[in-house]
Amino acid sequence: MMSGHVRFRGAALLVGTALLATACGAGTAPGTSGDTPAVVAAVYPLQWLSEQVGGSDVKVSGLTSPGVEPHDAELGPQQMADLQSSVLTVYIKGLQPAVDDAVAGEAKGFDAASAVQVLEGEHHEDDGHGHEAPTDPHIWLDPSRLARVATQLGDRLAAAAPEQAQGFKDRAAATSAALTALDEEMADGLAQCAGKSLVTSHEAFGYLADRYRLKQVGITLDPESEPSPARIAEVAKIARAEKVSTVFTESLASPKVAEVLASEVGAKTAALDPLESKPASGDYLSAMRANLATLRTALGCT
Structure with a gap:
């Protein structure tokens, strides 16, 4: 689930970035882009959320480029400069160690996972070696949890930029309501299904499964892991x-391992978006609704 392979370029980069930020920020108040407060979001769902709650009162930038697996995100000079100049950094502790290091001790860091009850990571025994993630970071795959993050994000932005406080709180309430509506739609759509098991490439869907009473069976803990023959055999038996x-x-x-497994057990494959990156079209809400449609078909929901 969390690879731990995020690369961080060390103290030399921090010093160089500090100089760059100082040079580029001459005449500009810290944490602003011109007159607009800057907010940095670690991954796409948090960027989307920050844009919804922040509106035109903030300038939001993301640390993970589209199409990049977030566990592999690399912080370069521009990302470090953005972090230093922001009024708020929205992240999930444990998802990207480089980001954790960069915001350590910073009061402006907002760990979105602190707003919700987190799930413990899964544990596999692969060829006698256990692999375990302390917690599952994919909180955004449960819209009800993300709604609570939206509310707290509104409060944090209001504290960071008090002159726009009411706008932040109003948009946070509207975003929370939209996420609650999505949650209700998904709960209704997944209430009556012939199947309850989600066999997935990696274990990103624990929060979705937890919220809608499904069972996640991941082939691997994280997208960089190669499953052992024992694990593949175990998942095939469950399937x-x-x-x-x-x-x-x-x-x-x-998709190679998933396709091989599907062929072995006589199943088909379908794409389910963990929303670890910006979707090719649409946004968080439309991607989650597309996931719902995919799940309803795959699980035989009525």
């Missing part, structure tokens, strides 16, 4: 026993 008709692949991960 056959539970008559799984679909094995889910992801846009940013190789």
